[in-house]
Amino acid sequence: MRRLKVFISLVRDSLDTITHGSRKYHLWMAFLTLVMLIGMYCYSIQLEEGLSVTGMTDRVSWGLYISNFTFLVGVAAAAVMLVMPTYVLKDINFKQAVLIGEGLAVAALIMCLVFVVADMGGPSVLWHMIPGIGVFNFPSSMLTWDVIVLNGYLFLNISIPFYILFRHYQGKDANPRVYIPGALLSVFWAVGIHLVTAFLYQGLQARPFWNNALLGPRFLASAFAAGPALIIVVLAIIRTYTAFKIEDKTIKKIAMVVTVAAQINLIMLISELFKEFYAPTHHSESAYYLFFGLDGKNALLPWIWAAISLNVLATVLLTFHKLRNNFKVLFFSCVILFIAIWIEKGFGLIVPGFIPGPYGKIAEYTPTGIEIGVTIGIWALGAFVFTILAKVAIKIETGRLRMKR
């Protein structure tokens, strides 16, 4: 009963916190709301007309939605790179960042789930997938595995920070015996979500571009580069605009994580390129399409080469200690690395899987305005969710939000 009272008080105070703020904060939230509304309008058109309003066809049947979903699973998984040092290895330098990382994971997971629903042809019959009232094709379908791991990870990343904040809100310390098992579990779980998502593609013998043993490990490497890179950028913004103190040491340590992951990612890229182009087979055609174009069709060329250049540039910049420890260079590298991996692990991975088609047909894919509108709307939703979570968490962590007694 007492806990319920505290909870109600927390909800009330949180609502109070997120509805009050500076002029900049209100403008930011209004902007996000506007973008979300535009996205919802675009989605309402899609619901009415069907998925024909997107650029997807029978030839390229997954597009921007699934691309963003795949990439964001990686961003969500990256929270583990902060969770592990903080809770398991007891590195206090990460402590400030970890709640932010978990908030980012929650926002990314919500975006993932919304992207998948946006991609569905029949969102009204999604209850067919709920075990018990529907038919859940587990363990045969990797998609059901993905549903389990994503929702499980979402639960872990909501419950652990919630417990900690709930204790701090009451002015008490969080009991490590309660949250450490969960944190430990989430470390393995994070690897699981990205590996399972990779298996979703990797297990299809029909698509040689995906049916590749390196896909899973490379997903992990790129995720552990892109996710913490985003966290660095977000931390930089937070410490500029709020009273939340994040030490340089913390950011430098996360930068180290990004650097190593980016280096490993680059090595794997070289291995993939070597395999595809040294002795090209029939199965290398998708890679040819992606990097050089086929039959004069080359829509992805500018994107993938931009991604590779940004990727290499960022990795080189990060590798040199002097450059990495210069925060201006670091933030720049993180931004370009994030964009590079968004291209490479998004539509640079999904679209070529369908091109050429099973019988060599080369039909290209270009997203439509409505599809882009929905996509941007979902990104705005993610930013909105993250802003709310971060604002409350920061206020509790800085001690300005405590239960009134």
Next chain:
Amino acid sequence: MENTEKKWFSLNLGNKKKQAESSCGCGKSGGCNSQDKTTPQEEEKDGFQQVFEVSMDRRTAFKKLAASLMIGAGAVTTSCSLITGDDEKEKAQIDWEEQFKGNYKLMSDEEKKATVDRLVRSYQLRTGKTLSMSSQNADENVLFGYAFNISKCQGYMDCVTACVEENNQDRSSQMQYIRIHEMKDGKGLNFNEADDNYYHEVPAEGHFYLGTQCFHCDNPPCVDVCPVQATWREDDGLVVVDYDWCVGCRYCMAACPYDGRRFNWSKPEVPEEEINKNQHYLGNRMRKKGVMEKCTFCVQRSRAGKNPACVEACPTGARIFGNLLDPNSTIRWVLENKKVFRLKEDLGTEPKFWYFMD
């Protein structure tokens, strides 16, 4: 049964996981007995049955809820309005029950019949016309197979037209299950240089033709990946889709190595007078927006003992269809006497669709 008799490639891990039977139509005696044994698939079905029981319990709960809601709503509307007729009420009742029905694969024969009756009644209420819809199950000792004679096909595409008309495919997006690939002589089976979208007089000089469609694999990758079991392999070998259970994730489309599946990107449109009213639940009944569909070897015809529409329409006799378990069938004769091959056999999908030449 030894490893050599497996129907498709799988690693032998010592456990009797997929104890498959000898290949059909391989020309050896003693093959083609896959119907005699309890296949693992049937064992699995018991597991499904359990899920099914649960969903049915909920279903009856839904039904009761629906009925009471209907009575309540009906009472209100009839007392307030004189226009609302019994038809409206019946329509609403049918829509409600259709929305919350279970997966066709797991239905009992009575339930299959009930949903088919509802769909027919719904069509009557909506259009005033009637149609016949079947829920006929697979016959015993039947395994459908198909053979395609590359030497005979001239690319007339009568099969494509017949298929579209028979199966009520969406006219606005020009959906076609069959693709005819026009290949150049002297290049072998080179799909990359083939054209599957030609608009000129056939047969074109220096070309030959090869048709593809769903191959009804015996080890279909599309079935494994479906998250809700909305697509499955029937006992007579047909790979079918429950259009009402499909959630439209298109994972099966990504998993199919043969371009065998089609998606309804918009609401499918067929002019009323062109609708084929001889329908099957798993076959050519009207689809809706956002669901998967595919060739079913014309289940409404093949289970009634007829040839699929494409076979019947082919003017050159390039298409051969029949029961692989019947030793006297033409398809068996082709498999035993011609040098047959299948596409992408290395993927272990075991298509039941063979090609041969004269």
